[in-house]
Amino acid sequence: MDEKKTLYSAIQPTNNLTIGNYVGAITNWLKLQEEYDCYFAIANMHAITVRQDPAELRRKTLDLLALYIACGIDPAKCCLYVQSHVPAHAELCWVLNTFTYVGEMERMTQFKDKSARHAENVNMGLMDYPVLMAADILLYQAQYVPVGEDQRQHLEIARDIAQRFNNAYSPTFTVPEGLFLKVGAKINDLQDPQKKMSKSCENPNGSIFLSDDKDTVIRKFKRAVTDSGSEIKYDPENKPGVSNLLTIYSVFAGKSISEAEADFSGKGYGDFKLAVGETVADRLAPLRAEQARLIADKEYLDSVLKAGAERAAHTAGRTLSKVYKKIGFYQI
Numbered sequence: 001m002d003e004k005k006t007l008y009s010a011i012q013p014t015n016n017l018t019i020g021n022y023v024g025a026i027t028n029w030l031k032l033q034e035e036y037d038c039y040f041a042i043a044n045m046h047a048i049t050v051r052q053d054p055a056e057l058r059r060k061t062l063d064l065l066a067l068y069i070a071c072g073i074d075p076a077k078c079c080l081y082v083q084s085h086v087p088a089h090a091e092l093c094w095v096l097n098t099f100t101y102v103g104e105m106e107r108m109t110q111f112k113d114k115s116a117r118h119a120e121n122v123n124m125g126l127m128d129y130p131v132l133m134a135a136d137i138l139l140y141q142a143q144y145v146p147v148g149e150d151q152r153q154h155l156e157i158a159r160d161i162a163q164r165f166n167n168a169y170s171p172t173f174t175v176p177e178g179l180f181l182k183v184g185a186k187i188n189d190l191q192d193p194q195k196k197m198s199k200s201c202e203n204p205n206g207s208i209f210l211s212d213d214k215d216t217v218i219r220k221f222k223r224a225v226t227d228s229g230s231e232i233k234y235d236p237e238n239k240p241g242v243s244n245l246l247t248i249y250s251v252f253a254g255k256s257i258s259e260a261e262a263d264f265s266g267k268g269y270g271d272f273k274l275a276v277g278e279t280v281a282d283r284l285a286p287l288r289a290e291q292a293r294l295i296a297d298k299e300y301l302d303s304v305l306k307a308g309a310e311r312a313a314h315t316a317g318r319t320l321s322k323v324y325k326k327i328g329f330y331q332i
């Protein structure tokens with residue numbers, strides 16, 4: 001009896017993941033894969049809405065898959081696949097385009113931001129990004145979509161499009177709900193600790209990437225901004241830098257904030273930053289080693305993607321053929 005509810009999420013293979021993504025997204029997925037029927041996609045079709053180097057895009061696709069698996073996402077428990085391997089995404093996107101208004105796409109916050117950042121290449125795909133994302137989710141009849149705050153507006157649009165289609169014909173799509181997980185800890189930028197650590201941030205010293213080696217991790221932590229005074233205590237308002245480092249330490253050492261404070265009472269900022277760096281680097285080392293081992297085993301990774309694409313195409317195909325029937329596409 002498979003009574004599990006369906007959950008869908010995707011990550012673009014373009015930017016390096018940070019320890020913020022790791023804590024905020026990937027570790028949550030580990031729990032979700034036990035409770036839900038999960039589809040996790042590598043969104044390479046979204047990625048090309050801004051210019052990509054082809055060789056890099058190909059490499060990063062496998063890097064991300066290997067990282068998912070190294071982190072504990074189990075291909076036996078969930079469907080891991082590459083978006084472009086399932087043609088139904090592009091096909092449903094086309095249909096949904098006819099249920100989406102130009103005006104509402106022009107108003108999307110991320111579209112406006114990215115148009116400003118890539119003024120030389122404001123292409124139709126960039127504008128269509130939310131519709132492709134709606135197609136992703138709706139193809140799998142997903143009840144839940146775990147996303148960060150930055151994707152809230154995109155999820156709202158997916159719900160609107162689903163409802164619009166259901167009202168125009170008859171119930172076809174599950175209307176998805178966002179799962180805005182209580183992220184145990186919010187990790188901020190090391191150089192600008194009032195700001196969230198981001199994978200696309202301008203100053204790479206502010207972010208710790210899962211791909212950073214030990215020396216890089218430690219160097220970045222040594223350079224992390226701290227605050228005036230010398231006390232190591234958790235006070236996000238007055239000591240955002242120190243508090244962020246305590247948060248990171250508590251997550252990576254598996255300790256509470258007060259235990260973390262106790263570990264450093266009486267110590268100086270220099271020792272503190274070094275200890276946080278070492279703790280993080282030691283936790284990342286086995287992940288990176290396992291990722292490297294998997295990347296070397298291309299045959300295995302390809303087999304995971306092949307099985308994932310088959311399973312995804314099966315589910316997606318059922319939804320697409322329902323849609324084609326309802327809109328009046330003649331079927332043979």
Ligand code: TRP
Pocket residue numbers: 008009010011012043046132133136137145146147151
């Ligand atoms: N746009 C998402 C992001 O950049 C990635 C994504 C693509 C996604 N399709 C999705 C997330 C479907 C959730 C569901 O984070």
